[in-house]
Each structure stands twice: as C-alpha cells, then as structure tokens.
Amino acid sequence: MFALVFLIAGPQAANAQDAPVAEEQVDGIQDPAKADQASRGAKIYAEQCLSCHGENGRGGTDGYSDPLVGDASIGQLAEVIADTMPEEDPDLCVGEDAKAVAEYIYESFYSEAAQLRNRPPQTAFSRLTARQLQQSLADLYTHFYSSPWVENKRGLSASYFDSNRWDNKKLKVERIDPVIDFDFGRDAPVEGVDPKEFYIHWSGSLNIVHSGRYEIIVHSTCSMKLRLGHQDEVLINNHVQSEGKTEFRKTLNLLGGRQYPIYIDFTQRKRKTEQPPAEFSLRWVPPGGAEQVIPNDNLIPGGFPSSFALQTKLPPDDRSYGYDRGTRVDRGWDDAVTKAAFEFGTVAGKRLWPQYRRKHRGESDENRDRLRGFLTELATVAFRGELDESARQLYVDDQLEAAEDDQIAILRSCLLIIKSPRFLYPDTNTDRSPDRRVAATLSLILHDSLPSDQWLLTHIEKGNFKLDQPNAENRVRQIAQRLANDPRLGGKAMAMFFDWLDIDPTAEVTKDQDLYAGFDRKLTMQLRQSLQQQLQDIFWSEESDYRQLFLRNWNYTNADLAAFYGQAFEPKEPPGAGEMVPSMPNDEQTFGVLTHPMITSHLSYFETTSPIHRGVFLIRRVLGRTLRPPNEAFTPLDPDLHPDLTTRQRIELQTGEQSCQVCHQKINSLGFALENFDAVGRFRSIEKGSPIDASGSYVTRLDEYVEFQSAGDLARFLANNEDAQRAFVERAFEYFVKQPVAAFGPDTIDKLTRGFQESQLNMRALIVEIAVLVAMKESTEEMTHEAT
Structure with missing residues (x-):
C-alpha cells in the first residue's frame, strides 16, 4: 500500500465511478512513446497499487476505500509515489517508475478531466x-x-412642518437626513418651527443587504407611527402615546437585495403640562448583530414600490x-x-x-x-x-x-x-415558448426569481427574443445586461461573496477580551458593514474588477474602526453619523478582502491566529483546490506549552511529520503569508519578540512553484493567478445556477474562464455570460426537441 490517499480529494471523491480498463486507455494513445510510458505505468500500478487502491483507483477491499481522485499535478503525484510507494518498501518505485505510475493514474482516473470523461455530471431535477x-x-x-432600480443616494427624505400635521403652507425644511437619531430636547428641530408643536415626516426605503430576521427598534418620546413595506402597513403605532413608554420593537424577516418603503410620522403636540423633550431614533438588530442606529448605507431617500417578505x-x-x-x-x-x-x-x-x-x-x-x-x-x-x-x-x-x-x-x-x-x-x-423559457432562466439565475418586470414580459409577448434568427445570443445578452443592472442581482451577489469567503453573516466572532479589549459585537458589526460596502463598491463599479478584491489598498472605515485598527483604517475624511468613508491608501497593510479584519479574525482562534484555517480557506475557497479531511481530529498545540515559540514555529512543530506534510506543506505555506495580521486582524510585525516570518509558497496546477514574502506578494499572486480565477468562475456558476458547471459541457469552465479574462475580469460581465450560456443551451435543446 502507499500514501497516495493523502492526495485524494474530499467529499467529491465519492462521486468517482469506474474508469475504462487500463488496456483500453493505453491502446487509445497515438504517440508510441506515451503509449509505452502509459503501459509501463499501468503494469506497475497492477503489481504494486491494485491491492490497496483497487481497479481504476476506485478503492480496494484490502486498503483504501476512497476513490483515488483529486487535483494534485503529475509532478506532485510522482513525488508522493517516490517517497511512499509501496508502504512496505518505499524505495521500490522511484524515478522514472514513479513518474510513469503518476502519469497513468493522472490520465486514467485521478484528474478532473479523467473524472469528467469517466462519469459526465448531469443537471439535477x-x-x-x-x-x-x-x-x-x-x-x-x-x-x-x-x-x-439601483439607487446610489443614501439617507431618508425629511419634511419639517411648523404644524402638528402635514400642511404644505407650514412646510419649513426639506432635506435628506443621513441617519435617524435625534435628540431635539426642548429646542426646535429646524429654524422656523415652534419647538412646542411640530411634525416631521421621514420617507424612503430600507435597503436590505443580507436576508434574515431583523428587529426594528424605535425610541420615541413623542407621538409616532412607522409604516413599512406598504403605505398602509403599520408596523409600529404610538400615534396615541402610551404613558411612559418610549421604546417599541418588532421582529420580521427581510430579504437581501430588496428595498422596503418606509414612512415615519413624528409629532410633538402642545401640552398643558410641561413639554417632554423630543427624541427619535430608528434602530435595529440585524441578523447575528448588535443593536445599532440603522446605518446610512441601509437607508435610501427614494420610495421603492410596495414590497413583500415571506414571514413563514x-x-x-x-x-x-x-x-x-x-x-x-x-x-x-x-x-x-x-x-x-x-x-x-x-x-x-x-x-x-x-x-x-x-x-x-x-x-x-x-x-x-x-x-x-x-x-x-x-x-x-x-x-x-x-x-x-x-x-x-x-x-x-x-x-x-x-x-x-x-x-x-x-x-x-x-x-x-x-x-x-x-x-x-x-x-x-415544458409547453412554454422558447422566449419564455429564456426569460425564466435569466430571472432564476440573476435574481433567484421569476420574470415579473413589465418590460421583460412585453419583450416576451412581442417575440423580441427571436431565438430562431441570427444574433439571438446577442439579443439575449442585452436582456441579461439590463436584468443585471438591478439591486436583486446585488443581493444575490453579496450572498455569493459571503459564501465564497466562508462567512456566515449571522455568526458571532468572539475574542479574548484580556488580549483584545474592545473587539466586541458592535465592532464586528461595523467590520461586516465595512466589508460589505467594499464588496458592493467593487462589484458595482464600472470595471467590476475581480483583481480589486485582492489589490484595493483602502478600506471603508469609521471612527470606531480607526481607533481600534489604527493606520490601516485611518479615514481619508471625517465620517458623518452612521457613515462609512474610505480610509487612507495603505500599500503595506491593506490588500482588499485578503487582509480585511472580518476575514482574518474569522479565520483565527479565540487567542491566536490560525495559519491552518487561513491556508485551508485560501487553497479551497480562493484557489479551488481539494484537500482530504485529516484522518484524525486536529487539536492545536496549546500556546502555553511553548510560550517562547511564535505561532509559525508551533504550527511547524505540530505538522512536521511526513504524513502531515503531504497536505500541510500546501496549507501552511499559504496561511503563513497572513501572519502579519493577528487574531483580530490588526497588523503586527513582531510576535514573542521575534520578527514575523510571512514567507510562503504555492505549487500551481501546472507544477509552477511560486514564492512570496508577504501578504502583498500573496495578494498580487491571487489577483492574477489562473487557478484562482478559474475557481472563482466555478464558484460563481454553481452559486448562481445551482448546478455543476461540468454538466453543461466539459469545456464550459474553460470557455467561461477565457471570457472572464478577456473581459478584464469583470465580475458582472461573468455573471451575465453564465446566465446567457445556460439560457441559450436550454432553449436550443428545447427547440431541437420540439423540432424532433
């Protein structure tokens, strides 16, 4: 037996099926030299590997039960074979023999191409x-x-009246309030208004980024009414004031990518008794978050159409x-x-x-x-x-x-x-016209929904898709591009980004308060807002450039984040109430999402960093490579057992065995590159009195060895590396389509990746192309079926 098991992929290995027999694959090779090499490899495999790994790598009864599939290169396979094959005599298969076996395994059943050839994936009903x-x-x-529609303005529209009701003749001020958090006391809210009697009407929309349960909270010392979702849908009503009650709460489910119209009536009435101070604050507890004033980014001054959110x-x-x-x-x-x-x-x-x-x-x-x-x-x-x-x-x-x-x-x-x-x-x-099927597919992929827009339904009714005529694909693309300019796409894209980054928006990140005082739920909520604004900003920019996810040298920040994180979050200009503003550029500490504290803190332990978690994240999520789960539960070494060792030294000590190094030489060499960022994502250059060693390396799918000395080197590598770009294309496809990309043809991932690169890595363009490709394929198949 031998240790190729360490290069087996994870759960997807269970999907591997029997490959064609060795003789058939060898006979199919036209080049005599390659045929001889394959025949040699097949023979050695039969003699030394078959008993453990089974015919065609499907798993043996006397050895490894998992199928032998994965994404290591031929060179990496040959290296492991030479070091470990077979277990009872590792020197038996080395040099050219090891290379021959590696090539045979790779081409026959191990590689992605072999897996797709042996068992082409299918779409699931x-x-x-x-x-x-x-x-x-x-x-x-x-x-x-x-x-x-997409709206860039933020805040709520406000109308201030010198009256206790709406009266156009008594309107004094119209403006946009960035956030709704006021303590007027016994003073007039604006000039020209009687402080003892006035009326304020706020209107606009609540902009929801993440789906989930939201607790809406109103603090009001005066008469008020809040309507949400529809102008007649009263969520909170204190129009007839309850004696002594100033706080009101309602919890409801809201959908990401949606805007809910909101109307607030706030009235200070004249009283015979002493006038109470006028206070009003619009707050919430978002999913997994802490109570806060609803941020500026979640308020839109324009009134969107009436909306519905399922509460079931x-x-x-x-x-x-x-x-x-x-x-x-x-x-x-x-x-x-x-x-x-x-x-x-x-x-x-x-x-x-x-x-x-x-x-x-x-x-x-x-x-x-x-x-x-x-x-x-x-x-x-x-x-x-x-x-x-x-x-x-x-x-x-x-x-x-x-x-x-x-x-x-x-x-x-x-x-x-x-x-x-x-x-x-x-x-x-199945009885729909091809036009309707295309529209339904585009809407489902781009919006997770159905065709409902009147302009789209009009296109269908007029037969404007013309799928049976030349340039049909370009017409479908134009429709998809318009559908892509929609906040519903933004909501789905944001959910994809958080899924890609392996961050649950509702999860709480906790740290040792003795070591990281001030890193609390409020700060993590601000970090989440900072990250999501960065993602939104990059995604909706004209270039929608994937590379900026790693290369952007500034963050969104506010006063709290600047106080905690210092230089990397220093505001470029003073932030307003409830606002996030760009930080000063920082070419040494800021590299897009890669070094954002929401990511680095999430990929850390309670007290220390975790190069292993960070490395696994990078190799699986960002680079799209596979890793076999460890055979045994992994328990990190307690830092107290080695108080003088840096985190890197402890990890190297724990994973230094040969059996560990097969995977950890890949994992650690990526995770170590982020060691300049501590367990809460603050930049550091020293740990335990020693300079941080942030050097690392990576071996690409093409066996290219790449070294980097810092997070900056890693970020620049990831931004331009084809492994990472291909992995992003595959993740975007599967998240938006909810089907395996290979089910749409073995060359689909290559075609989409090339198009992505030709578009200068435009993410919105990629998503449009994914939608067009699937819609055209399904409509073409349907028209062919009807014709048959």
Whole structure:
C-alpha cells in the first residue's frame, strides 16, 4: 500500500465511478512513446497499487476505500509515489517508475478531466430553493406595482412642518437626513418651527443587504407611527402615546437585495403640562448583530414600490455540493410551502387585489371578470407562461365558482398556484415558448426569481427574443445586461461573496477580551458593514474588477474602526453619523478582502491566529483546490506549552511529520503569508519578540512553484493567478445556477474562464455570460426537441 490517499480529494471523491480498463486507455494513445510510458505505468500500478487502491483507483477491499481522485499535478503525484510507494518498501518505485505510475493514474482516473470523461455530471431535477421561493413570491407581489432600480443616494427624505400635521403652507425644511437619531430636547428641530408643536415626516426605503430576521427598534418620546413595506402597513403605532413608554420593537424577516418603503410620522403636540423633550431614533438588530442606529448605507431617500417578505420559516436546503440545491422534499418542506401559500394568499387579497382593481377600474366586471383577470395574471406570472384552458379552469374558474367571497376565492387560487409543480419546479413547464423559457432562466439565475418586470414580459409577448434568427445570443445578452443592472442581482451577489469567503453573516466572532479589549459585537458589526460596502463598491463599479478584491489598498472605515485598527483604517475624511468613508491608501497593510479584519479574525482562534484555517480557506475557497479531511481530529498545540515559540514555529512543530506534510506543506505555506495580521486582524510585525516570518509558497496546477514574502506578494499572486480565477468562475456558476458547471459541457469552465479574462475580469460581465450560456443551451435543446 502507499500514501497516495493523502492526495485524494474530499467529499467529491465519492462521486468517482469506474474508469475504462487500463488496456483500453493505453491502446487509445497515438504517440508510441506515451503509449509505452502509459503501459509501463499501468503494469506497475497492477503489481504494486491494485491491492490497496483497487481497479481504476476506485478503492480496494484490502486498503483504501476512497476513490483515488483529486487535483494534485503529475509532478506532485510522482513525488508522493517516490517517497511512499509501496508502504512496505518505499524505495521500490522511484524515478522514472514513479513518474510513469503518476502519469497513468493522472490520465486514467485521478484528474478532473479523467473524472469528467469517466462519469459526465448531469443537471439535477430540482424545486425552488428556500431563497428562490422567497424571492419569487416577492416578485410575484411587486409585479402588480413596479420594478426596483439601483439607487446610489443614501439617507431618508425629511419634511419639517411648523404644524402638528402635514400642511404644505407650514412646510419649513426639506432635506435628506443621513441617519435617524435625534435628540431635539426642548429646542426646535429646524429654524422656523415652534419647538412646542411640530411634525416631521421621514420617507424612503430600507435597503436590505443580507436576508434574515431583523428587529426594528424605535425610541420615541413623542407621538409616532412607522409604516413599512406598504403605505398602509403599520408596523409600529404610538400615534396615541402610551404613558411612559418610549421604546417599541418588532421582529420580521427581510430579504437581501430588496428595498422596503418606509414612512415615519413624528409629532410633538402642545401640552398643558410641561413639554417632554423630543427624541427619535430608528434602530435595529440585524441578523447575528448588535443593536445599532440603522446605518446610512441601509437607508435610501427614494420610495421603492410596495414590497413583500415571506414571514413563514422555510427548512434549510441541501448544501452537500457546496451550494443550495432544491432536491430535498419532505413533510416539513411541504408544510412550510402550504403555510407560505396561505400567507401570500392573504396578502394578495388585502393588497394586490385592490391594486389591480384600481388599475382596471374602467373595465367591465360582469360575471366577476376583473377578479378572473387578476387571478389569471397572477397564475400566468407564477407559472412563467400562458395558461391553457384546462389550467385556467382549475386555477381560476373552479375557484371562483367554489367561493362567492372574493377573499376566499383568492386564497383558494393562491394555494393551488403556489403548491403547483408549475410554480415550484420551473423545469416542468415544458409547453412554454422558447422566449419564455429564456426569460425564466435569466430571472432564476440573476435574481433567484421569476420574470415579473413589465418590460421583460412585453419583450416576451412581442417575440423580441427571436431565438430562431441570427444574433439571438446577442439579443439575449442585452436582456441579461439590463436584468443585471438591478439591486436583486446585488443581493444575490453579496450572498455569493459571503459564501465564497466562508462567512456566515449571522455568526458571532468572539475574542479574548484580556488580549483584545474592545473587539466586541458592535465592532464586528461595523467590520461586516465595512466589508460589505467594499464588496458592493467593487462589484458595482464600472470595471467590476475581480483583481480589486485582492489589490484595493483602502478600506471603508469609521471612527470606531480607526481607533481600534489604527493606520490601516485611518479615514481619508471625517465620517458623518452612521457613515462609512474610505480610509487612507495603505500599500503595506491593506490588500482588499485578503487582509480585511472580518476575514482574518474569522479565520483565527479565540487567542491566536490560525495559519491552518487561513491556508485551508485560501487553497479551497480562493484557489479551488481539494484537500482530504485529516484522518484524525486536529487539536492545536496549546500556546502555553511553548510560550517562547511564535505561532509559525508551533504550527511547524505540530505538522512536521511526513504524513502531515503531504497536505500541510500546501496549507501552511499559504496561511503563513497572513501572519502579519493577528487574531483580530490588526497588523503586527513582531510576535514573542521575534520578527514575523510571512514567507510562503504555492505549487500551481501546472507544477509552477511560486514564492512570496508577504501578504502583498500573496495578494498580487491571487489577483492574477489562473487557478484562482478559474475557481472563482466555478464558484460563481454553481452559486448562481445551482448546478455543476461540468454538466453543461466539459469545456464550459474553460470557455467561461477565457471570457472572464478577456473581459478584464469583470465580475458582472461573468455573471451575465453564465446566465446567457445556460439560457441559450436550454432553449436550443428545447427547440431541437420540439423540432424532433
């Protein structure tokens, strides 16, 4: 037996299947020299490896049960074989023999290309994921209003009146307030207003970046009312003041990439008794966070269309492949969908039906024609295609016939529509036109949703896609580019970035307060905001340059972050209340997300850094390489056992054995490059009285050996390395499409990577190309099937 097991990939190794027999692969090689080498390698494998690793590397009954697959290069395989094969006599297979076996293994069943050849992946038939269900219902709702747009302004619009109500004649000031956190005391809020009696109206939208449960908190000493999501949807009401109560809380689920209209009425009334001080603060507790004034970046002065956020809790989806998949169907999921259907049906009757009636008030309502039109439109959008007569009868006519009460009829219809496979399983709608299928695919990939925008539906109705004519792909690309200029894409992209960076937005990061006083939940919330603003800024820039994720030399910062982190977070200009501003450029300490404290602190222990966690993150997430999980649970050496050793020295001591070095020489050499950043991400040059050694190395898939001396060297390498670029393309594809990239053809990843590089690594352009590629492939297959 031999130790090639250490170069086996992780969970995906279980997907490897039998390769063609050795003789067939050898005979298929045209070059006589290569054929001889392959034949030699096959023979040695049969004599020395077969008993442990099994035929075609599928695992042996007398040795290693895991299939022999992975992504080490031929050179790395040859090196391990020469050092360890076979276990009972490691000197038996060295030199040219080791190289021959490595080439045979690599070409036959070990490499990615061999795995794809032996068992081509296929797309999985799946339902909507939890996120897709939430987003689809949100867009089914907003279809009856209007589409969102990208808005760069921040803050809430404010109108100040010298009156206790809205009175245009008494309007004194209109402005945008960056955040809503005021203590007016007994003074006038603005000039020209009676401090004893005034009215303030704030309006705009709440900009949500991450999906989850938000606790909305209002502190108010005066009469107030807060509406959210719809101008008639009162979330908090203290219009008739409760004696002595000044704090009000409501918790609700909100969706990332969505903007919820918000309206606040704040009134100071004249009193016969002593006038109370006027205070008002709009705060929240975001998912996994601490209470804070809602930041400026989460407030938009423009009023977005009425929005809907599903409050029903949905079960988590399967993530065994590294991304959400809608493949799990059980009683819990079915019950949750039923509850979601009732919730949406209730809102549809309360909000959407009156909205539809107002738009169609001039039309005839004979035989409930308007309600029939409403339910038909609802089902048409939900099913992503026109209704045939049988569907119209089931989902609309039968429900109207069964219920004389309009609200009951709407509820019955919504229950059937939302629980229908036509809604939950987008691929089941095989009778749709190719145009509708393309639109549905683009919307699902880019927005996790369904086509609901009126301009897109108009394109479909007019047949503007023209998929059977030349330049169809360019027309689809133009549609995709417009869909990409949408905050819904931003919400999905932000979720992908946090997934790529392996950061749970709701997770709490805690550190030893004796060593890192001040690193608390409030500071980590500010770090999260700093990171997400950096990601948003890079993603939405004109270049949308992937390289800037590693090369940007400044952070978003505020006073608290500057006080804790010093030079790397020194503001370029004084930040306003609740604002993040750019820091001063820093070419020595700041390298995009790679050195952002949200990342480096997350990849550290309670008291010390963790080069191993950082190295595993870099090799798996950023470089897209595979690592086999350790055979035994890993317990780091207690720093107290070796008080004089630096972290690097302790790690080298613990992982110095040959069996460990097979993996750890790759892991450690990457993680050590970030040792200048301590457990909370602060820059340091000394540890335990010794200068930090941040040197490291990496061997590419092409066997190129690269050295670096610092985090800066590593950042520049990652920004321009094809392994990392290819890994980002694959992660983006699988996150947005929720299918394996290889299922769309063995050359798909190469084609997309080349296009990504040709676009100067434009991330938005990459996502558009992913959507276009999948949409065109599916529509072409459907048209071919119809023609056949």
